[in-house]
Amino acid sequence: MHILKNILAMAAVITMSCSSMIQAQAKNNNNMKSVIVYFTHSGNTELAAKQVAEVTGSKMIRLLPEQPYSSEDVNWVNKQSRCTQEHLNQSLRPAIKPIDIDFAMVDTVFVGFPIWWHEEPAVIRTFLDNYGEQLKDKVIFPFCTSYESPMSEADATLKKGYPSLKIRKGLRLPAKSEEIKKWIKQ
Numbered sequence: 001m002h003i004l005k006n007i008l009a010m011a012a013v014i015t016m017s018c019s020s021m022i023q024a025q026a027k028n029n030n031n032m033k034s035v036i037v038y039f040t041h042s043g044n045t046e047l048a049a050k051q052v053a054e055v056t057g058s059k060m061i062r063l064l065p066e067q068p069y070s071s072e073d074v075n076w077v078n079k080q081s082r083c084t085q086e087h088l089n090q091s092l093r094p095a096i097k098p099i100d101i102d103f104a105m106v107d108t109v110f111v112g113f114p115i116w117w118h119e120e121p122a123v124i125r126t127f128l129d130n131y132g133e134q135l136k137d138k139v140i141f142p143f144c145t146s147y148e149s150p151m152s153e154a155d156a157t158l159k160k161g162y163p164s165l166k167i168r169k170g171l172r173l174p175a176k177s178e179e180i181k182k183w184i185k186q
């Protein structure tokens with residue numbers, strides 16, 4: 001009887017580990033060769049990127065400005081602050097550190113950012129400018145986090161600024177997994 005109990009317990013363990021292996025495989029097996037590139041200042045967009053990674057199995061790559069933003073830099077009340085200046089002068093492109101992506105290996109790029117001044121921060125424009133050539137044949141899914149602003153204004157500025165890129169409608173996160181799945185099917 002004791003031996004039978006042990007055999008049954010072992011069988012249960014094996015079944016459970018097989019099922020979690022299958023689940024892990026299913027997560028990455030979405031026929032999508034994708035990567036998540038994101039910028040975050042205070043961490044919210046990194047959590048959002050993790051949500052997208054949970055659903056898609058994509059690797060996450062953080063964009064880092066060469067010169068990090070200080071708290072005074074992101075003080076939007078101050079007209080002279082770096083973020084306000086970057087908003088007022090849309091041609092500004094803060095330098096970013098090079099990123100390690102083999103674009104030949106991906107067909108979809110998720111691009112995440114916090115909404116700054118109702119739209120994408122200038123760092124994202126630097127990324128799209130610097131890597132525009134490699135991004136030309138990719139499908140781009142933008143996503144954002146914000147206090148309250150919807151994604152729609154960033155959708156509009158991205159479309160206007162990068163008409164030659166295949167940019168899909170964006171999503172504001174956090175969102176339910178089902179919503180993320182629906183979004184990437186568009």
Ligand SMILES: Cc1cc2nc3c(=O)[nH]c(=O)nc-3n(C[C@H](O)[C@H](O)[C@H](O)COP(=O)(O)O)c2cc1C
Nearest residue numbers: 040041042043044045114115117118146147148149
């Ligand atoms: C410079 C700056 C401008 C912002 N502008 C907006 C805005 O226009 N609308 C909004 O809802 N939130 C705005 N926010 C809030 C951020 O979008 C929000 O806190 C976001 O989740 C931060 O993401 P992070 O933690 O990844 O940096 C702004 C924040 C900063 C620092």
